[in-house]
Amino acid sequence: MGVVIIRNPVAGGARHRSRWPSVLSAFQQTFDDLVVQESRSGVDARRLALEAANAGATLVIAAGGDGTISDVVDGILSSDRPDSPLAFLPLGTGSDFVRNFDLPQDPQVLAERIAAARPRQIDAARLIASSADGKEVRRHFVNIASLGISGEIVECVNAPGARWLSGPARFLVHSLLAILRYKPYRFEVLVDGHKVHTGSLALVAIANGGWFGGGMHVTPAADLTDGLFDVAVMREESVFGLIGLLRSLYSAGHIGHPQLSFHRGRQVECRPLDPARFPVEVDGEQPITGAFVAEILPGALTIKV
Numbered sequence: 165m166g167v168v169i170i171r172n173p174v175a176g177g178a179r180h181r182s183r184w185p186s187v188l189s190a191f192q193q194t195f196d197d198l199v200v201q202e203s204r205s206g207v208d209a210r211r212l213a214l215e216a217a218n219a220g221a222t223l224v225i226a227a228g229g230d231g232t233i234s235d236v237v238d239g240i241l242s243s244d245r246p247d248s249p250l251a252f253l254p255l256g257t258g259s260d261f262v263r264n265f266d267l268p269q270d271p272q273v274l275a276e277r278i279a280a281a282r283p284r285q286i287d288a289a290r291l292i293a294s295s296a297d298g299k300e301v302r303r304h305f306v307n308i309a310s311l312g313i314s315g316e317i318v319e320c321v322n323a324p325g326a327r328w329l330s331g332p333a334r335f336l337v338h339s340l341l342a343i344l345r346y347k348p349y350r351f352e353v354l355v356d357g358h359k360v361h362t363g364s365l366a367l368v369a370i371a372n373g374g375w376f377g378g379g380m381h382v383t384p385a386a387d388l389t390d391g392l393f394d395v396a397v398m399r400e401e402s403v404f405g406l407i408g409l410l411r412s413l414y415s416a417g418h419i420g421h422p423q424l425s426f427h428r429g430r431q432v433e434c435r436p437l438d439p440a441r442f443p444v445e446v447d448g449e450q451p452i453t454g455a456f457v458a459e460i461l462p463g464a465l466t467i468k469v
């Protein structure tokens with residue numbers, strides 16, 4: 165098996181669907197052994213990636229947004245060939261993870277850059293949580309897991325009834341609604357076994373990459389190769405304070421804010437103090453609910469970009 169593109173045909177909405185034929189043609193000109201597989205769901209994207217890696221794909225290209233990249237990473241790292249190289253073809257709405265790589269927009273230039281790139285290692289991460297029936301759930305992720313208001317926004321943005329709005333408008337509308345309804349969440353955060361917070365807060369971001377929420381530069385010092393999470397804890401409690409804080413994230417103007425602290429570590433544990441209000445998002449999707457432990461996996465993912 166040669167080069168496999170795993171494409172989410174619904175990622176990025178109509179704008180990306182209309183671009184797809186020209187993008188595909190650019191990749192076909194660069195890779196003569198190209199196979200395209202379309203996912204039917206996130207679970208299906210994970211399965212396709214796992215099967216491609218097990219079948220000996222020389223390169224897996226995730227074509228979609230952050231959710232698709234996350235599912236493909238989970239598939240590759242769960243396969244028998246977790247060192248199978250991965251590249252990205254950004255076709256998502258927010259496409260936050262690829263901001264870490266400064267990729268060219270032109271599909272032909274991107275395809276040539278991927279073909280010429282040397283494989284290298286970056287960190288990935290694993291979440292360990294429990295399902296509703298008490299079974300252990302393990303899930304890889306690659307960008308950011310967060311909880312609090314970000315989890316609530318993702319829940320609303322991804323709801324089937326919200327899809328009538330275009331991606332950016334949907335994100336803006338649901339962010340505003342969630343902020344207007346905002347009441348602080350209560351949980352406990354431990355970094356490498358040390359308690360860094362107990363009680364009310366707005367948001368905790370456990371980051372491998374630097375961006376989430378469609379361009380919010382929440383952890384500007386994050387390094388994909390340092391073997392550590394950057395953890396941002398936001399304690400802001402008022403609605404107006406929160407609006408100001410979230411706005412400042414786009415330009416990384418939140419650094420030094422008195423209600424914010426940053427931590428670094430290999431393992432982060434989050435426990436709800438109020439289990440009914442514990443919204444979690446993982447790379448923009450919601451694969452788990454409830455308490456979890458996140459572990460960094462230094463150099464676990466091989467990329468070619």
Ligand SMILES: Nc1ncnc2c1ncn2[C@@H]1O[C@H](COP(=O)(O)OP(=O)(O)OP(=O)(O)O)[C@@H](O)[C@H]1O
Pocket residue numbers: 171172173174175176177202203204205206207209228229230231232233255256257258259260331447448449
């Ligand atoms: N064929 C499909 N039909 C419907 N949903 C799919 C399909 N394939 C994957 N999905 C789901 O599509 C959702 C969105 O995917 P993705 O994150 O890649 O795009 P996006 O939301 O437009 O971009 P971003 O996350 O970067 O903002 C994910 O929840 C994934 O599980």
